[in-house]
Amino acid sequence: MERKPLNFIIPFILAVVFIGFGDKFLPQPLSGASVQTRTTLNNFMLGLFPKKNIKNPNDERNKQIEDFERQR
Numbered sequence: 852m853e854r855k856p857l858n859f860i861i862p863f864i865l866a867v868v869f870i871g872f873g874d875k876f877l878p879q880p881l882s883g884a885s886v887q888t889r890t891t892l893n894n895f896m897l898g899l900f901p902k903k904n905i906k907n908p909n910d911e912r913n914k915q916i917e918d919f920e921r922q923r
Contacts, residue, residue: 869877870892873885 869881869885870889874882874889876882877885
């Protein structure tokens with residue numbers, strides 16, 4: 852019964868080390884796979900959240916200033 856948690860913890864730790872730090876110490880085919888996996892996971896996580904269109908509160912005022920300067 853005591854070995855059951857280790858069956859999940861050890862592979863999880865190895866996966867985190869591979870994804871997070873594998874490109875620093877693994878040979879080339881594995882380091883490239885580590886970078887690619889990390890990039891894919893980053894893009895997936897960023898894709899879960901919608902991009903917010905942040906409106907600049909000064910846009911309307913800047914437009915008024917530009918219009919005023921053109922009229923001068």
